[in-house]
Amino acid sequence: MLAAALVLAVLALGGCDSGPDAKSRERSGSSVIVPGKPGEPNRVMPAKEAIEQRAENDSPNAADVSYAQMMIMHHGQALRMTELAPDRAGSAKVKKLAARIAAAQGPEIDAMKGWLRSQGKSAAGGRAHASMPGMATEAQLRALRDARGAAFDRLFLKLMITHHGGAITMATDVKGRGNNIRVEEMADEAISQQSAEIRRMQDML
Numbered sequence: 001m002l003a004a005a006l007v008l009a010v011l012a013l014g015g016c017d018s019g020p021d022a023k024s025r026e027r028s029g030s031s032v033i034v035p036g037k038p039g040e041p042n043r044v045m046p047a048k049e050a051i052e053q054r055a056e057n058d059s060p061n062a063a064d065v066s067y068a069q070m071m072i073m074h075h076g077q078a079l080r081m082t083e084l085a086p087d088r089a090g091s092a093k094v095k096k097l098a099a100r101i102a103a104a105q106g107p108e109i110d111a112m113k114g115w116l117r118s119q120g121k122s123a124a125g126g127r128a129h130a131s132m133p134g135m136a137t138e139a140q141l142r143a144l145r146d147a148r149g150a151a152f153d154r155l156f157l158k159l160m161i162t163h164h165g166g167a168i169t170m171a172t173d174v175k176g177r178g179n180n181i182r183v184e185e186m187a188d189e190a191i192s193q194q195s196a197e198i199r200r201m202q203d204m205l
Contacts, residue, residue, distance in 0.1 A: 063177035065121050067170060067187070068112040070132055072123050074170070075105040075112075077135060078163055081144065085156065090149035093204060094156060097197075101160070104193060108186070115182060134166015157201045164194040164201075 031044050078101060085098035113123045136144070136159050147155050171187035178184060 058179065058181050060119055060180040060183065061178060063174050064180040064183040065116070065119065067174035067178060067183060068116050069121075069123060070170060071167065071186075071190070072109050072112050074132055074135065074163075074167055075109045078102075078105055078160070079109075081136070081141070081156065081160065081163070084144060084152070088145075088148050088152040089156065091153045091204075094153045097201065097204070098156070101197065108190075112186065115186075132166060133169045134163045136163065154205065157205050161198055161201050164198050167194050168198075 031046055082098040082102040085095050089095045089098065116123050140155075140159055144152065144155050144159060168191050171190040175184055175187050178187075
């Protein structure tokens with residue numbers, strides 16, 4: 001989003017500038033409009049400097065760290081649910097879906113743990129799992145473990161749709177409150193992938 005804004009700003013300045021100042025900017029490189037803080041005017045600065053400044057200000061904040069910690073727990077529950085499918089699901093489609101979810105979310109957990117280690121943070125932390133959106137209750141998990149065949153399929157799909165919806169809520173939240181580009185990328189991936197899976201699961205009900 002920032003890159004797109006910078007490109008538009010460069011084009012805007014390039015299209016309307018003329019005279020000595022424009023020629024001077026051409027010699028020194030493109031300039032961009034950088035939005036000011038609330039109550040402050042916008043600024044014009046070299047594009048290279050603006051990009052470097054954004055990179056320097058990419059340090060994770062509490063929202064970034066909390067998101068990674070919570071998503072590790074959130075994905076962990078999804079993996080526990082998918083582990084039940086091979087022996088309990090009646091539909092081959094549900095079994096394949098569970099395998100795809102496990103294949104995607106296992107590496108995502110490893111990526112988030114790696115990112116936390118790189119920041120000197122523990123993978124443990126965040127809110128209690130019951131307070132995270134979309135998490136299944138212990139009673140729901142017991143019901144899933146006890147179900148077989150078509151009953152398992154229906155309950156698995158319903159719980160996983162809710163679970164994915166919670167992950168999308170968390171990812172959307174960190175995109176508005178976080179500061180780290182890598183975390184934003186992971187959130188974008190989660191929104192895209194899990195939105196597609198929700199649509200697929202809804203068609204399977």
